[in-house]
Amino acid sequence: MFTRSGYRPPVTVPQLVRFCAGDSGQWSIRGIDAFRGESLADAPRLAVVLHDESPPGPWVLRGFTSNERYVTGAERDVLAAVQEGLGRPEATVAALIPIQKSQAWWALPQDERRAIIEERSAHISIGTEYLPAIARRLHHSRDLGEPFDFLTWFEFAPRDEGAFDELLGRLRATEEWRYVTREVDVRLERAA
């Protein structure tokens, strides 16, 4: 079990993950909605794969899990004590939300990005309110030359979809989100 002060999550090797739209995959695409910027092409299925062979399809987005970039030790202890992992049987709905931020964002130094993210936008603390219902995993894409900077992935039970939409609305109203230049909401459900 975790304790708030002493828990350290296990360090895992960064993992390259591919999100492949197409005719196959463990997730059915229910809808694709561009919140800002250009959308993505329609497809019936999404395959989330950890290996190199990506099935052919209209798009493939790549990103890697990595060490944390902004969360402090105290914040991480809180997150670690309440969050749950991916793959819960009741979490039959998922959202893949690729996000691109502006050049102005990436020109900011670390301390200014951190201040905008948490001290002024409360991104981490807003997200914590929706734990453990909303499980998530962040993938970094910008360093791979991908069209998006991040691939955010969320899993939740159907009853929590309203809360998830509320979470999105609150984040999109923050100062941090002024730096978002492209965001697409791909909503999915576990394929039968």
Add this chain to the structure above:
Amino acid sequence: MFTRSGYRPPVTVPQLVRFCAGDSGQWSIRGIDAFRGESLADAPRLAVVLHDESPPGPWVLRGFTSNERYVTGAERDVLAAVQEGLGRPEATVAALIPIQKSQAWWALPQDERRAIIEERSAHISIGTEYLPAIARRLHHSRDLGEPFDFLTWFEFAPRDEGAFDELLGRLRATEEWRYVTREVDVRLERAA
């Protein structure tokens, strides 16, 4: 010209760089010395290439340039005002120093890593003392599943090699360096 308070460096797209040991390349390898952990195989030349085709050879190390991870706005203003770029004609000596840090390092949250790097090890301020003589570029490798976490690259004039060695010695004596599990010093000179 720069001003300390207002300068913002141009944002560049992350760039994948390959360091390829072998029989060809613009740098002659003068020596390879393992400071900690396993060394790298000998080779006569090093090619630093920005494209995908890596010439065959005993080893290829890959890393990407990226946004800054620790430097504050104030620190970056100081760096930007005094640092010089790669490729200066008088900088005929180079050092490629691949570095791996421990699992314990990567398990630390952002604020603890920052505190060790600068508040307790003065990494950024020590490095600033050696500007503009020592030009450098940092490449991130860990997220690519590479054997090293960072590929650090330095260029300087032959007369500044003593200062560079002093810089290495000071950094290796810091608390931050206790987390270094592997470090190899590849010393090079521009090939005729």
